[in-house]
Amino acid sequence: MKGILLVNLGSPKSPTAKDVKPYLDEFLMDKRVIDMPYILRAFLVKGIILNTRPKKSAEAYQKIWWPEGSPLIVISQRQHKKVQEKVDIPVALAMRYGEPSIKTGIQELKNKGVKDILMIPLYPQFAMATTETIDVLAAEIIKKHFPDINLTSFPAFYKRKEYTEALAASIKGHLEGFDYDHILFSYHGVPERHIRKSDVTKSHCKMDGQCCSTASKAHEFCYRHQCLETTRQVTELLGIPQEKHSSSFQSRLGPDKWLQPPTDATVNGLAEKGIKKLAVVTPAFVADCLETLEEIGMEAHHEFLQRGGEEFRTIPCLNDDEMWIDAMVTWINEWKSK
Ligand SMILES: C=CC1=C(C)c2cc3[nH]c(cc4nc(cc5[nH]c(cc1n2)c(C)c5CCC(=O)O)C(CCC(=O)O)=C4C)c(C)c3C=C
Ligand SMILES: [Fe+2]
Ligand SMILES: [Fe+2]
Numbered sequence: 001m002k003g004i005l006l007v008n009l010g011s012p013k014s015p016t017a018k019d020v021k022p023y024l025d026e027f028l029m030d031k032r033v034i035d036m037p038y039i040l041r042a043f044l045v046k047g048i049i050l051n052t053r054p055k056k057s058a059e060a061y062q063k064i065w066w067p068e069g070s071p072l073i074v075i076s077q078r079q080h081k082k083v084q085e086k087v088d089i090p091v092a093l094a095m096r097y098g099e100p101s102i103k104t105g106i107q108e109l110k111n112k113g114v115k116d117i118l119m120i121p122l123y124p125q126f127a128m129a130t131t132e133t134i135d136v137l138a139a140e141i142i143k144k145h146f147p148d149i150n151l152t153s154f155p156a157f158y159k160r161k162e163y164t165e166a167l168a169a170s171i172k173g174h175l176e177g178f179d180y181d182h183i184l185f186s187y188h189g190v191p192e193r194h195i196r197k198s199d200v201t202k203s204h205c206k207m208d209g210q211c212c213s214t215a216s217k218a219h220e221f222c223y224r225h226q227c228l229e230t231t232r233q234v235t236e237l238l239g240i241p242q243e244k245h246s247s248s249f250q251s252r253l254g255p256d257k258w259l260q261p262p263t264d265a266t267v268n269g270l271a272e273k274g275i276k277k278l279a280v281v282t283p284a285f286v287a288d289c290l291e292t293l294e295e296i297g298m299e300a301h302h303e304f305l306q307r308g309g310e311e312f313r314t315i316p317c318l319n320d321d322e323m324w325i326d327a328m329v330t331w332i333n334e335w336k337s338k
Pocket of ligand 2: 251
């Protein structure tokens with residue numbers, strides 16, 4: 001029998017420093033997230049970051065936590081339930097960090113008689129820190145614990161029309177009645193080094209403003225290209241002119257050079273340039289989470305108003321939007337009928 005495994009990032013068990021610490025430990029000790037040799041990574045994460053960040057992050061989580069739990073988890077559960085209602089094969093949900101684990105998700109499917117799994121990492125754009133780490137861990141788990149199960153991973157879906165059309169329709173709906181001056185596409189950032197490491201040609205990605213719009217084999221695994229391409233496709237579908245939109249990268253952590261331009265400086269710069277009505281959309285996430293609800297919905301919103309902006313609209317992620325659920329159902333049915 002065939003089955004589906006949906007995988008997202010994961011959240012701490014509760015918004016307390018005590019529960020945020022092990023979550024950050026597992027997350028940041030992943031060599032595809034902080035891609036340093038083990039000794040250096042352990043020094044940076046266990047010796048420095050874990051001393052102060054859990055408390056600061058817990059405070060941020062407390063601001064966005066829902067009575068039912070972490071928004072990322074609750075929304076992922078809603079997505080899981082809706083997809084399951086629309087397909088006739090078992091669907092399980094797993095998280096890369098924390099619970100429910102990928103191993104538990106595969107076990108759940110196996111218990112239902114599944115031998116052939118389509119795993120869908122819930123990230124529209126490929127990144128070493130997201131899609132790749134899920135693929136690698138799932139392959140290790142299969143090899144070690146479930147050698148009789150066949151697993152196929154669904155690639156990043158940034159250019160599938162079901163996704164871009166669902167995103168465009170959702171943005172359109174959320175912009176209704178809002179006569180915005182500018183719309184910012186804010187993607188989660190990654191260090192520039194991650195882009196170079198994923199460059200299969202070893203020479204294409206220069207982060208020079210040209211490479212991502214020049215056709216290359218590198219783009220299959222270029223996060224920056226896939227983000228900029230997401231913006232291009234969606235703005236084209238919505239007819240948003242060039243001068244009314246831009247893209248930026250949020251959530252920088254650590255001393256490395258991250259993708260440019262940063263969202264915080266971009267939002268501040270737009271306000272200082274006289275933009276009064278700003279909409280922000282976050283297409284690197286398919287479920288609202290700390291990065292969208294707090295960093296954009298609260299922090300960026302506040303900074304924009306402080307600098308003379310008048311109206312700020314955070315466009316929700318796709319969450320359990322029907323067109324998005326139907327997009328996943330279409331991909332599942334296509335795979336199922338192969
Ligand atoms: C080196 C650090 C990080 C990289 C690289 C990174 C890439 C990356 N992350 C997401 C999606 C999410 N990240 C989230 C939270 C989060 N991310 C980092 C660090 C890196 N992310 C940290 C330390 C945290 C935890 C919160 C904090 O302390 O700031 C989340 C939210 C999770 C939640 O529980 O709500 C998501 C989702 C992507 C897509 C990405 C690369 C493309
Ligand atoms: Fe992150
Ligand atoms: Fe590029």
